[in-house]
Amino acid sequence: MKRKIKGLVMKGQDFLVTTHIDPDGDAIGSAFAFAFALQSLGKKAAVYLSDQVPYRYNFLPAPRVTHTMPRDGFDAVFVLDCGSLFRIGKGHEEVASGKPLVNIDHHDTNDYFGTINYVDNTASSTGEILYRLLKYLKVRIDKNIADNIYTAVFTDTGSLRYENTSLNAYKTCEEMVKAGANPSQIATMVYENHPKGRFLLLGEVLRTLATYNGTVAMVHVTGDMFEKTGTTSEFVDGFVEFIKEIGGIEVAVLMREIRKDLYKISMRGKGKVDVAAVCSMFGGGGHRNAAGCRIEGALEEARERLLKALGTVQ
Numbered sequence: 001m002k003r004k005i006k007g008l009v010m011k012g013q014d015f016l017v018t019t020h021i022d023p024d025g026d027a028i029g030s031a032f033a034f035a036f037a038l039q040s041l042g043k044k045a046a047v048y049l050s051d052q053v054p055y056r057y058n059f060l061p062a063p064r065v066t067h068t069m070p071r072d073g074f075d076a077v078f079v080l081d082c083g084s085l086f087r088i089g090k091g092h093e094e095v096a097s098g099k100p101l102v103n104i105d106h107h108d109t110n111d112y113f114g115t116i117n118y119v120d121n122t123a124s125s126t127g128e129i130l131y132r133l134l135k136y137l138k139v140r141i142d143k144n145i146a147d148n149i150y151t152a153v154f155t156d157t158g159s160l161r162y163e164n165t166s167l168n169a170y171k172t173c174e175e176m177v178k179a180g181a182n183p184s185q186i187a188t189m190v191y192e193n194h195p196k197g198r199f200l201l202l203g204e205v206l207r208t209l210a211t212y213n214g215t216v217a218m219v220h221v222t223g224d225m226f227e228k229t230g231t232t233s234e235f236v237d238g239f240v241e242f243i244k245e246i247g248g249i250e251v252a253v254l255m256r257e258i259r260k261d262l263y264k265i266s267m268r269g270k271g272k273v274d275v276a277a278v279c280s281m282f283g284g285g286g287h288r289n290a291a292g293c294r295i296e297g298a299l300e301e302a303r304e305r306l307l308k309a310l311g312t313v314q
C-alpha cells in the first residue's frame, strides 16, 4: 500500500487532502500534517473541509484550507481518518471524479471506498499511520508536521489514556516531541482554552443526565441549549467522555439534536461493550470504544431505541 501511495505522490503535482465532518483532533492534525508533508516534497496541496476548523484546533499550523470543494486541478485525493466517503460532507459525491482516491484510516468500520486503501484498525490514530507513511516517503518532520501529528495521536487516545494507547502511539508522540512539538503547550491549547459558553452549555447538558442499570449514562443537547448559551455543536466535544468518568458506567451516550426529530449520537465505551457494533445497527460506525450514528425520531423514541440496542431496556 505504501509503495502505491509513494508512486502516486511522486507522479502527481497537485493534491487535495480531506477528512470527515465534525472534525476532531485526529482529522485536522492528520489532514494538515499530510498537506505540509506533500508541500515539503515540492508538491502543491490544499485541504478541503466541509466544516470550519473547531476553535480548539485554531492554534495548529495550517496549510491552505478551502471550504469549497475544488472541481478540478488536482491529481489525486487523500481522504484521512474517514470510515466512509459520505462522511467528507458537502461534495462527497463528486470528490474524486475518476481520479485516484486514497483512503488512509484506522476505523474498524472502514468500508474501503478508495482506489488505494491504507487502513489499519490496530493503529491508535490516523496520525500514527501517517507518521509511518511519512517515514516511508522520507519526509523530514518539521515543527508544522510535528505539532499536527502529536495533536492527532494525543487527542485520539484521550491524552494517551484510552485502550488504543499503544507503544506505537507513544513512539509517534516521542518522535514528534523530538521534532519540536511541545506537549504542555498543545495540551493547554486543546483542553484549557475554552470560551466560557462551553461551561454554561455543560451545565444545561448535565441537567439531562440519566443512568440506566448503573452501566449506561446518557445526556442530550438541544438546539435551544446552544441558543441559550451562545454556542454551537463544536462546544460539546468532550462532554460524552466526561460522563463516562462516572464509576461503573460501561457506555456513555450523548444525543445531539441536529434538527427536530434528528439526533446525532456519540457513544463511548470502557471496553466491555462494542459501541461500534451498536452504532452500526443504526448505519453508523467507528471504533470499539468510540463510535457514532444518527437516529431519526422524537427524543424519547430515539432514546428507547438506543437502550434496546444496548440491551438495557427496563
Ligand SMILES: [Mn+2]
Residues within 6 Å of the ligand: 026, 027, 081, 106, 125, 126, 156
Ligand atoms: Mn481517528
